[in-house]
Structure formats: structure tokens, C-alpha cells
Amino acid sequence: MANSTFEEQLAKNGKLIYTNKGDSMMPLIKQDRDLLIIKPVQGRLKKYDVPLYKRDSGQYVLHRILKVRKNDYVICGDNRWVKEYGIRDRHIIGVLVAVIRNGKEVSVNNWKYKVYVHLWCDLFPLRALMVHVISKISRYRKGK
Template identity: 85%
Template sequence: MNKSTFEEQLAQNGKLIYTNKGDSMMPLIKQDRDLLIIEPAIGRLKKYDVPMYKRDSGQYVLHRILKVREDDYVICGDNRWVKEYGIQDRHIIGVLTAVVRDGKEISVNSWKYKLYVHLWCDMFPIRAFIVHAVNKIKRIIRR
């Protein structure tokens, strides 16, 4: 089978549909459950957008924008507590436009999605504390 990059898929098809690996965007996106629809980003992204970007290391990441700065973005996964700085437009490959769960498409423009985003992101300090504490407890239990 011929493998192509995410960039090639976007260029050829105008969108990329795939399932993610990892838990950084839970509870919104769950590994091996949801299909993600990524489309090319047009212009500067906005707060709460979920870009797919490629780090300088070559790693692909799908995380949410928490702050738009003049030259870069402050980004963090919904299930993470550490913010990532320095992601620039040159790193952005595309942006999440919908999630497909159980055959139903959830648009990033739907009121339910927007409600989730505001509740989840506007309470970042509280959420970050809870996510960090839960992860610490899990590590202690695993020992």
C-alpha cells in the first residue's frame, strides 16, 4: 500500500479524514472511536480552533488554540495541563472542522460543540489542576 503524508492527503482531497492516536484531546476526541475531519487552514486561526500541526521534530499534533499572539499560538490538548508556545503558521497543516462519532457528524460550528469548548477552555486553570491531579493519582496507583 502506498503511504502518503497528511499534507499530501489534504492537497489531493481537500480534506483529511482519520482516527487519532493518543488521549491528549479527551474527552472530546477518543482514540479509535472518532473520525476527525481536517481541512486546510485559511488565514490566521482563532482562539479555540483545533489545528493539526507538525512540530519541528516531525511529530503531528492535534491540539486546541488557547491564545493567538502576533507571531505564534499558545496551544494545549484538552486533556493536558502544559501549554505549548511557539507554534507558528508555518507549522499548521490544517484545522479540525468536524468530529464523526457513531456515524453522526459534529461540526465545530454547532452550538453543542461551542458550549463544550467554552466550558472546557474558559475554565483552563481549574481543568488543568484536575487533569494534572488525576494523572498523578493514576501514576501512584500503577506503582
């Protein structure tokens, strides 16, 4: 994929397979461990979908939709506690359809994946507090 954008790869191949950078989607997606399969979007996305989008700054992001609103989406990484507002359809490049871990493909339609998503997202306030506290403890320990 050298010297081509995610958009170009999707247009050329009808899908994009890549490994992510960062920890914002842990524990589901771990950097340098998992491969992600992204496909073009078919219509408006739904709650729990994981779009690959491009912020106005040009930064690519893969986070989960927590709420679908009339003109935009409320999005947050699984390992984040701050929600992002104002992501519109024009920002969305593709949507996660599967994760490949240890050579095995796990579809977003897999029942285990769906259970994870509902537990992780439906308990957002508790999860957000937990992630925030763990982050504070980690930063405190690094400072010592």
C-alpha cells in the first residue's frame, strides 16, 4: 500500500486490510497484533458500527459509533472516555467488517463480537470511569 491513501485502496480493491496504530480500540483491537478489514460504507451507519474516518485535520481514526444523530455521529474509542461529536457522513471512508487475530477472521456479525460490543458500549459510563481512572494511575506511576 506504499504511497496510496486508504481511500485509494478502498476504491481500487473494494476493501482495505491493515494494522492499526494506537491503543484507542483496545481491548478489541491491539496494535501490531490484529489485521482490520474495512469495506466501503453502504448507506447510513448504525450504533455500534466502527467507521474509519478522516478528521478535518487529515488524521485517520477508527472508533465506534455510540449514537446516530440526524446530521452526525457521536463516536468514541473503546479505550477512551471522551466522546467525539460532529463526525458526518462526509468524514467516513469505510467501516470495519472483521478483525483477523492469529490468522482467524472474526466478523462483526459474530455473536461473541456482538456480546462484547453491547457489554462494552451499553455500560459506557462505568467503562469510561474505569478507563479514566486506569489512565490516571498509569500517568501517576510513570511520573514516579
